Amino acid sequence: RTSIGHFLLNRWRFLEDSFHAHQLYKIPKFNQHMQRNQLHHKVLTYLNSLPSAADSDFVNLFSGNNKSNQIILVIDDGHQVFPDTFLGSRVYWKFDKDCFVLKMRRKEKRRILSSYLQHIHKVADEIEQKNNEVRLYINAENEPERNGRWISTPFTHPATIDTAVIDSDLKNKVKSDLESFLKSKQYYHRLGRVWKRSYLLYGPSGTGKSSFIAGMAKFLCYDIYDVDMSKVAGDSDLKLLLLQTTSKSMIVVEDMDRYLAEKSTAAVSLSGVLNFMDGIISCCGEERVMVFTVSNKDQVDPTVLRPGRIDVHIHFPLCDFSSFKNLANSHLGIKEHKLFPQVEEIFQTGASLSPAEIGEIMISNRGSPTRALKTVINALQTNNDANKTTMIHKLTHNGSVTGSSGAPRNLSHSGSVDGLVDLPSKLTHSGSSRTVEESGDSGLFCMENMHTGKELKKLYGLLRNRSRRKESVDLDGGEAKLST
Ligand SMILES: Nc1ncnc2c1ncn2[C@@H]1O[C@H](COP(=O)(O)OP(=O)(O)OP(=O)(O)O)[C@@H](O)[C@H]1O
Ligand SMILES: [Mg+2]
Numbered sequence: 001r002t003s004i005g006h007f008l009l010n011r012w013r014f015l016e017d018s019f020h021a022h023q024l025y026k027i028p029k030f031n032q033h034m035q036r037n038q039l040h041h042k043v044l045t046y047l048n049s050l051p052s053a054a055d056s057d058f059v060n061l062f063s064g065n066n067k068s069n070q071i072i073l074v075i076d077d078g079h080q081v082f083p084d085t086f087l088g089s090r091v092y093w094k095f096d097k098d099c100f101v102l103k104m105r106r107k108e109k110r111r112i113l114s115s116y117l118q119h120i121h122k123v124a125d126e127i128e129q130k131n132n133e134v135r136l137y138i139n140a141e142n143e144p145e146r147n148g149r150w151i152s153t154p155f156t157h158p159a160t161i162d163t164a165v166i167d168s169d170l171k172n173k174v175k176s177d178l179e180s181f182l183k184s185k186q187y188y189h190r191l192g193r194v195w196k197r198s199y200l201l202y203g204p205s206g207t208g209k210s211s212f213i214a215g216m217a218k219f220l221c222y223d224i225y226d227v228d229m230s231k232v233a234g235d236s237d238l239k240l241l242l243l244q245t246t247s248k249s250m251i252v253v254e255d256m257d258r259y260l261a262e263k264s265t266a267a268v269s270l271s272g273v274l275n276f277m278d279g280i281i282s283c284c285g286e287e288r289v290m291v292f293t294v295s296n297k298d299q300v301d302p303t304v305l306r307p308g309r310i311d312v313h314i315h316f317p318l319c320d321f322s323s324f325k326n327l328a329n330s331h332l333g334i335k336e337h338k339l340f341p342q343v344e345e346i347f348q349t350g351a352s353l354s355p356a357e358i359g360e361i362m363i364s365n366r367g368s369p370t371r372a373l374k375t376v377i378n379a380l381q382t383n384n385d386a387n388k389t390t391m392i393h394k395l396t397h398n399g400s401v402t403g404s405s406g407a408p409r410n411l412s413h414s415g416s417v418d419g420l421v422d423l424p425s426k427l428t429h430s431g432s433s434r435t436v437e438e439s440g441d442s443g444l445f446c447m448e449n450m451h452t453g454k455e456l457k458k459l460y461g462l463l464r465n466r467s468r469r470k471e472s473v474d475l476d477g478g479e480a481k482l483s484t
Contacts, residue, residue: 013083013090023109025102030148035243039117042124043100047075047093049127052082086116134217137225137249139232139241149241155224157214164212165326165355166316177312178220181289195286198277198309202297203316206356209293212316213252222289223249229259235272242276247287257294260301270301277309318352324376327355331362332369339373346377351384 029040047053058076063069075082082093089112092103104112136155161171181197188195199216201209217224225245232238245251253259259266260273268276277290292310294300304310319327321344328334358376365372 017090017105021106022103023106025104025113026096027100027102029098030244033243034148034240036148036246038246039120040100041246042121043093044075045124045127046120047082047100048073049123050082050084052084056080056082086119087112091116129221132221134221135223137223137245139225139228141231149244150225152223155214155217157211157218159211159214159218161212161215161219163330164208164215165323165330166208166212170314174216174312174314175219178216178289182220185287193308196288196290197311198290198292199312199314200297200305200310201291201293201314201316203295204318204354205295206354207316207318208355209316210254212314213250213254213291213293216289216291217250220250220289221248225249225251227251227253229253229256229266229268232268234267235269235275238268238272238276245288249287250289250291252291252293254293255295256292256304257296257300260304261299270304274303274309277304319347319355319358320352321347323355324358327358327362328369328373331359332366332372334369337369337373339370339377342377343373343380346380346384349384350387351380353379353383 027040027043028037031037053059053075054073056075057080058078060074060076062072062074077095080094084091084093089104089108091112094101094103134155135152137150137152139149140151161175164171177197185195201212203209213224223246225241227238227241232241242251256273259268260270263270277292297305297313305313317323324343324347325335325340328337353376357379361375361379362372365375
C-alpha cells in the first residue's frame, strides 16, 4: 500500500511539474580558481539533514567518530533526486558529477532563492557547530584525476590545551590570545590586515608541540590542514594548496627548520615560504590560524620569524621539576612522594629529559609509582652523565680550557668561560622566569620559560663536579666566574 502511494505521489508530482518552467542552479565543489566552494559543503551538510535523504533509495551509513555506536547517514552521490519544500514551494536537488543541481520553478525563484540559500547556510552552520567535528586534511600528491589536493579524515586526537604539561600562565595566555583572535575580524580589517594569526611552537623533540596543535584546533573548533612539504611540488603548488583551504581552519607546517635547512632538496623556495606565510596569497581566505613548529628557532632565517609572519612565539622546554610533578600527577596520580626531593636535586644539577621521555617511563611503570620514579631518576642520571661528557668534550675542544697541563685559555673579559653564551642580563636567581614581551602593533609576544637560575646552577654544578675530578681545570683567577 505504501509503495503504491509513494509511486502515485511521485507520478503526480512529476506530471504537475511538467506544466511549469524550471530554473536549474549548479553548485560545483571548486570554483574556477580551484578554491573550495563553501556553499557546496554547506549544501551537502544540509541535504544530509533532510528527511528525504533518509528516505532516498540509496544512503551511505558511516559509524560516528566520537561515539562508536553513532551511525551517520550520508546521501549517495548517485543519480537520485532529493525533494525539499521551503516557504510552501517545492524544490529538487540532485548530484551531477561533482556538482549539486538545484531545480525550482522559474516563477518562484525571486521569492525564495536567496532566503532558501541563507536558510541552508544557517542550518548547515548549526549542524557543524553541534557536531563541531574537527577534520584533519593532509595534502596528497598532485594527481590530475584527483579532485582537489586535500584528503580529509575526522580528527579525534585526545589532546587538549589543558592536557599539555606546560606553564599554566602560558596556557591561559594562549587561550585568551585565541579567543581575542576569534572576535577581532573588524579590528584586523580596520588595521588593513588579513584576519589571520601565526604561531611558532619551538622546542626540542618530544616537548609537546604537535599535541599542543591538536589542542589549539579543538579549542578553536577549526579544521587542521597539515601541510606535508615533501609532497609540495613548488611555490605555486604551495599557493594552490592554500587556496583550497577553507576559512575557520588551522594551517600547520611542522619541522619547518628542517625543511628550510635542506635547501638543495626543498621544492619550495624560501621566498615561496615567506609569501605563503604573509604574502598577498595569504589573504585569499580569512579566519585562519597558521602554526609552524621548529626544534631550534636560532637556526631559522630571521625574515621567516618577523612579526606578521609569526605573531606569537611559544617555547616548549625540556622537563623541569615542576613539569615533572605535573606529569607524575597526570600519569601516576601522585602529588607527593618520598623520592621527589631526589628528583628535584638531580634536576638542579642540570639533567633533563623531554616530557615524552618521562611520560613514557611513567606509562610503562604506571603500576608502581616508586618503580616509575626510580626509573626516571636513573634516566636523569644517565642524561646528566651524558651532558657532562658532552660539556667537557666541548670545553676541551672548543674553548681552550684544558686539564692540568696548564695550557693557556682565553677568558672573555667578563670572566665567563668561553664557549658559554653570556646569559641575558634579566636573570633571576632561582626558578624559572617567564618573559612576555608585547611589541609593535602586531601584538607580537614571546612566551618563553627562561630557566635562567636553573641554567646557571646547571653550569655551576657541572663545573664544580668537574673541578673535583682528578684532572684539574686550570681556571685563571681561581673559580670560574659566571656572568650574572
Ligand atoms: N608538554 C607535554 N605535556 C604533555 N604531554 C607531552 C608533552 N610533551 C610531550 N608529551 C607527550 O609526548 C608525546 C610526543 O609529544 P609531541 O609529539 O607533541 O612532541 P613534539 O614536540 O611534537 O615532538 P617532535 O618535535 O619530535 O615532533 C605525546 O604522546 C605527548 O602526549
Ligand atoms: Mg611533533
